[in-house]
Amino acid sequence: KAGVTQTPRYLIKTRGQQVTLSCSPISGHRSVSWYQQTPGQGLQFLFEYFSETQRNKGNFPGRFSGRQFSNSRSEMNVSTLELGDSALYLCASNSGGLVYNEQFFGPGTRLTVL
């Protein structure tokens, strides 16, 4: 099975712009979660989508949004970028069943905001 893929791998934007990141989960996985990883704050949960519905949401401002398509692929969007949004954005997929199922992580998208 192919693993979780994320595109693009690297992105450079300027303050005020918006950005869309994409995540393709492992085939058959219905749950996709997004995390932000920074040296200062570590790994923080953004949101989780299951069967095209947002099931859980972390404590991030409304500038961060996401969606999931019928094929389980997910996108996250960040509007009005700020310098502090520079981070590695990871997505993870699992089958969506039991809560302690293994999360399979993608390689991440490295976003740099100038």
Added chain:
Amino acid sequence: AQTVTQSQPEMSVQEAETVTLSCTYDTSENNYYLFWYKQPPSRQMILVIRQEAYKQQNATENRFSVNFQKAAKSFSLKISDSQLGDTAMYFCAFIDPTNQAGTALIFGKGTTLSVSS
């Protein structure tokens, strides 16, 4: 708020030695799940081992084992016979299924482990 604390930012060990990574967490819940994830340099994060809080027996996966002390809210990871490929950042993580964000992993800040020959 539920938190996960890893008190060792960096650790070093030589090949074949045993190393223990510490993790403590804070929750008022009785049923939850604990994990150790490994993030090698420039590579994807992978699950090392997991433990259900209702199970008293410590989980083991080959050279990796945990020491789960529920009363002390401690969940340490022991790596036996360390190998160069164990060099990575290790994250302790927690899930509380009763929380509103019930499927969200709550991560510690990580421990960078370096294994040398």
